[in-house]
Amino acid sequence: MEHTILNLVVxxxxxxxxxLLNTSRLPVMILSVAIQGFVIGVLPLVLHWERINLSLWIxxxxxxxxxxxxxxRLLHRSMQEAGVIREVEPFVGPxxxxxxxxxxxxxxxxxxxxxxxxxxxxxxxxxxLALFTVFNGLFLIVSRKKAITQVIGYxxxxxxxxxxxxSLAVDHPFLVExxxxxxxxxxxxxxxxxxxxxxxxxxxxxxxxxxxLKH
Amino acid sequence: xxxxxxxxxxxxxxIGSVLLCFIRNRKVTHIVGTVxxxxxxxAILGAALWVLIGGKAEELxxxxxxxxxxxxxxxxxxxxxxxxxLGIVGGVSALYSYGYFYPESTHRSxxxxxxxxxxxxxxxxxxxxxxxxxxxxxxxxxxSLASFFLVLHENNKEEVRKAGWVYIIATHGGTAxxxxxxxxxxxxxxxxxxxxxxxxxxxxxxxxIVAFIGFGxxxxxxxxxxxxxxxxxxxxxPVSALMSGVMIKTGIYGLVxxxxxxxxxxxxxWGIICVSVGALTGVVGILHALGKKDMKEILAYSSxxxxxxxxxxxxxxxxxxxxxxxxxALLGFTAALFHVINHGLLKSSLFLGAGTVLHTVHTRNIxxxxxxxxxxxxxxxLFGLSSxxxxxxxxxxxxxxxxLLVVAVLTICLQGNTFLDISLAILVLLSLGLIGxxxxxxxxRLFGISFLGELRNRxxxxxxxxxHGVEGGTFRxxxxxxxxxxxxxxxxxxxxxxxxxxxxxxxxxxxxxDTSLGTIKILRxxxxxxxxxxxxxxxxxxxxxMLRTWILKRRPIETSPTWDCGYILPxxxxxxxxxxxxxxxxxxxxxxxxxxESFRWEGNLFPETATYASTLCDLFVRTVYEPLFKGxxxxxxxxxxxxxxxxxxxxxYIALTLIILMVLFLGxxx
Numbered sequence: 001m002e003h004t005i006l007n008l009v010v011x012x013x014x015x016x017x018x019x020l021l022n023t024s025r026l027p028v029m030i031l032s033v034a035i036q037g038f039v040i041g042v043l044p045l046v047l048h049w050e051r052i053n054l055s056l057w058i059x060x061x062x063x064x065x066x067x068x069x070x071x072x073r074l075l076h077r078s079m080q081e082a083g084v085i086r087e088v089e090p091f092v093g094p095x096x097x098x099x100x101x102x103x104x105x106x107x108x109x110x111x112x113x114x115x116x117x118x119x120x121x122x123x124x125x126x127x128x129l130a131l132f133t134v135f136n137g138l139f140l141i142v143s144r145k146k147a148i149t150q151v152i153g154y155x156x157x158x159x160x161x162x163x164x165x166x167s168l169a170v171d172h173p174f175l176v177e178x179x180x181x182x183x184x185x186x187x188x189x190x191x192x193x194x195x196x197x198x199x200x201x202x203x204x205x206x207x208x209x210x211x212x213l214k215h
Numbered sequence: 216x217x218x219x220x221x222x223x224x225x226x227x228x229x230i231g232s233v234l235l236c237f238i239r240n241r242k243v244t245h246i247v248g249t250v251x252x253x254x255x256x257x258a259i260l261g262a263a264l265w266v267l268i269g270g271k272a273e274e275l276x277x278x279x280x281x282x283x284x285x286x287x288x289x290x291x292x293x294x295x296x297x298x299x300x301l302g303i304v305g306g307v308s309a310l311y312s313y314g315y316f317y318p319e320s321t322h323r324s325x326x327x328x329x330x331x332x333x334x335x336x337x338x339x340x341x342x343x344x345x346x347x348x349x350x351x352x353x354x355x356x357x358x359s360l361a362s363f364f365l366v367l368h369e370n371n372k373e374e375v376r377k378a379g380w381v382y383i384i385a386t387h388g389g390t391a392x393x394x395x396x397x398x399x400x401x402x403x404x405x406x407x408x409x410x411x412x413x414x415x416x417x418x419x420x421x422x423x424i425v426a427f428i429g430f431g432x433x434x435x436x437x438x439x440x441x442x443x444x445x446x447x448x449x450x451x452x453p454v455s456a457l458m459s460g461v462m463i464k465t466g467i468y469g470l471v472x473x474x475x476x477x478x479x480x481x482x483x484x485w486g487i488i489c490v491s492v493g494a495l496t497g498v499v500g501i502l503h504a505l506g507k508k509d510m511k512e513i514l515a516y517s518s519x520x521x522x523x524x525x526x527x528x529x530x531x532x533x534x535x536x537x538x539x540x541x542x543x544a545l546l547g548f549t550a551a552l553f554h555v556i557n558h559g560l561l562k563s564s565l566f567l568g569a570g571t572v573l574h575t576v577h578t579r580n581i582x583x584x585x586x587x588x589x590x591x592x593x594x595x596x597l598f599g600l601s602s603x604x605x606x607x608x609x610x611x612x613x614x615x616x617x618x619l620l621v622v623a624v625l626t627i628c629l630q631g632n633t634f635l636d637i638s639l640a641i642l643v644l645l646s647l648g649l650i651g652x653x654x655x656x657x658x659x660r661l662f663g664i665s666f667l668g669e670l671r672n673r674x675x676x677x678x679x680x681x682x683h684g685v686e687g688g689t690f691r692x693x694x695x696x697x698x699x700x701x702x703x704x705x706x707x708x709x710x711x712x713x714x715x716x717x718x719x720x721x722x723x724x725x726x727x728x729d730t731s732l733g734t735i736k737i738l739r740x741x742x743x744x745x746x747x748x749x750x751x752x753x754x755x756x757x758x759x760x761m762l763r764t765w766i767l768k769r770r771p772i773e774t775s776p777t778w779d780c781g782y783i784l785p786x787x788x789x790x791x792x793x794x795x796x797x798x799x800x801x802x803x804x805x806x807x808x809x810x811x812e813s814f815r816w817e818g819n820l821f822p823e824t825a826t827y828a829s830t831l832c833d834l835f836v837r838t839v840y841e842p843l844f845k846g847x848x849x850x851x852x853x854x855x856x857x858x859x860x861x862x863x864x865x866x867x868y869i870a871l872t873l874i875i876l877m878v879l880f881l882g883x884x885x
Binding site: 091107110111112114135138139141142143144145150 | 862863864866867869870873874877878881
């Protein structure tokens with residue numbers, strides 16, 4: 001039972017990442033990141049099933065609420081305010097993104113390989129996928145233009161960091177993660193304001209046009 | 216009493232800064248600033264004199280939670296000597312600032328100027344008294360930054376901003392080396408207190424070189440001197456006086472301190488490095504001073520030259536220590552410290568005089584000046600007096616240090632007689648000769664061109680009232696104080712000698728009783744005749760002056776234009792110019808110096824138009840720094856493409872770095 005749930009969680013993370021890579025429709029991306037956030041919020045409960053206590057429950061619930069509900073809703077709202085529903089002309093198209101994603105997955109597997117010895121067999125894929133999520137988020141930030149997509153990429157990256165922490169830091173996991181959550185919060189806050197202002201000033205939210213500010 | 220007075224002087228500065236925040240009236244601000252510094256400098260003077268006369272070091276220790284730090288103050292005889300100089304020059308320059316900035320104070324608030332002046336003054340005094348590495352570095356940085364802001368006082372001018380940049384880059388470069396120095400010294404210490412800084416001298420050559428670069432940047436040893444001729448002309452004159460008179464001497468102070476921590480016999484190379492760099496500095500400095508036309512730039516290069524003389528003194532001292540020629544070593548150090556004090560007083564009085572000139576005619580270019588002595592009689596006289604002093608002529612104080620250096624070199628020569636001793640002595644004597652002759656020429660030129668003759672350029676015309684205002688009160692008093700001190704220390708150098716010698720003996724390690732006794736004997740034999748001859752000379756001058764007045768009393772005196780000998784239409788442009796004065800000497804060295812001239816002559820026997828122009832660039836700026844910075848700029852332009860302007864690309868850089876690091880350090884390891 002436990003393993004089945006774990007496998008399900010891992011698979012959902014993988015699939016949501018892939019979906020993020022090959023779609024250009026913002027509502028779908030937000031939904032994917034919401035699902036990913038929800039699943040990653042559940043992850044600590046699954047991982048520490050036998051030592052579960054009240055504080056773990058509370059923190060997991062808060063995480064699920066924030067990552068799975070609140071942040072996606074905020075994103076959705078700013079998407080509607082900006083009036084953008086598509087990522088048009090990204091630097092890297094969906095198909096190539098998928099290929100690069102595959103490469104990143106292999107890379108994260110290779111990098112995480114040394115950890116294999118210190119983890120139980122069935123848990124090994126959690127850090128692999130966590131790292132993949134981090135890379136995926138970075139890749140989204142690098143390869144897409146719209147400010148909203150960048151926020152989504154940032155969220156994905158933070159999901160990855162959280163998952164990585166949850167899978168490894170067994171003894172005092174949540175202090176660090178609360179800090180991370182604060183980061184996310186500030187990030188979304190700032191980016192929300194940034195999106196709003198970019199949109200108001202330039203009538204679009206293409207961040208690559210910001211390069212005119214360089215001179 | 217020394218430490219309480221020191222802390223009291225900082226307290227006065229603190230109260231002054233608080234007052235500056237609350238006073239709205241600009242004139243009152245200006246008065247408060249002046250009074251604060253003068254009171255504070257009196258306290259510093261008191262502390263210095265207390266320690267010097269009492270002959271006993273004082274200290275105060277408070278623990279401090281900063282890593283490696285402790286609040287450890289100590290005024291020993293060496294510190295007190297430097298504090299004495301700071302007290303005099305700092306206070307006098309502040310007094311001068313009152314008159315200098317008085318017109319400005321009516322339309323611009325000077326609280327920033329005074330605040331940074333406080334910081335600079337307090338910072339220098341802390342540098343001289345800090346007995347802990349961290350505290351010292353803190354004071355050093357505070358001093359450098361405060362002087363940076365003071366240099367930028369007239370920051371609406373492009374050239375001032377450029378000078379500020381050059382200065383801040385140079386000074387931070389120097390501080391970086393000091394950081395390395397203290398890290399090396401304190402590598403296995405918990406607290407960087409100075410008396411714990413001991414290192415075996417035999418292994419310390421790297422340390423010494425690091426210290427020499429770090430402190431030498433502040434002092435202005437060639438080729439680290441480039442900031443001086445930029446910053447001094449840009450800074451307001453009282454600030455130039457304080458910087459050139461005292462601040463650059465902090466480098467010398469630091470160097471002496473570092474040497475005093477060496478244990479065992481010092482390697483020969485230290486003295487040789489110090490002497491050769493000092494000789495190079497002196498010669499290069501005076502040659503450039505000869506060719507420049509900006510009054511304050513000339514003074515800056517002359518400071519470099521004098522730092523060279525001080526450097527040779529230190530070098531002879533170090534060399535004597537490593538050769539176990541104790542008397543010569545002590546004499547060398549004493550000569551260096553004598554020159555520190557004397558040059559500080561002379562150069563600050565010259566800078567203040569230059570300030571008065573600048574205030575009157577609004578130009579620093581001496582080619583446009585002339586005949587100022589008639590308009591500014593007391594400034595002219597005092598500027599002339601200080602010029603005599605800095606050119607190293609007796610009976611003024613500039614002579615004392617150089618004379619002692621010669622005595623030290625001769626002592627080394629007589630006591631030791633290896634090939635190295637003799638050749639080093641010849642090097643010092645030759646460069647001293649060249650420097651002496653050069654500085655006589657240089658200051659004859661500076662004084663003669665700007666104060667004698669007729670005003671050369673009509674644009675530099677000034678009104679009589681302006682000259683009158685400049686000659687009054689706070690403009691003149693500082694110059695009189697410094698001029699009097701210069702004369703007094705020239706004749707009465709024997710009175711200062713015990714303090715200077717005490718500073719040397721109490722600081723340097725391992726000096727035997729016999730050696731100091733022998734040195735004292737030589738000092739007495741050298742300085743006593745100097746005092747007598749000087750007094751006779753002065754009396755004679757006074758007598759001749761009185762005789763002249765007495766003779767002239769019975770005769771009619773008429774004034775006629777200068778250069779009025781037989782020409783029908785004399786013009787100020789017929790006078791000897793600054794360029795023509797220095798041309799023969801610079802032509803001698805034209806292979807060495809980047810000296811270029813252009814000469815155009817039209818018409819045959821009766822010339823119609825003729826033009827002549829000459830420029831002298833800085834040798835090291837031309838050969839070292841310009842290529843270096845051009846190369847850097849080229850490199851920077853080449854990699855400018857990396858700054859793409861797109862957010863995404865920047866994050867890609869981060870991601871790639873991350874991935875590469877992960878692959879390198881984690882990937883695939885079992």
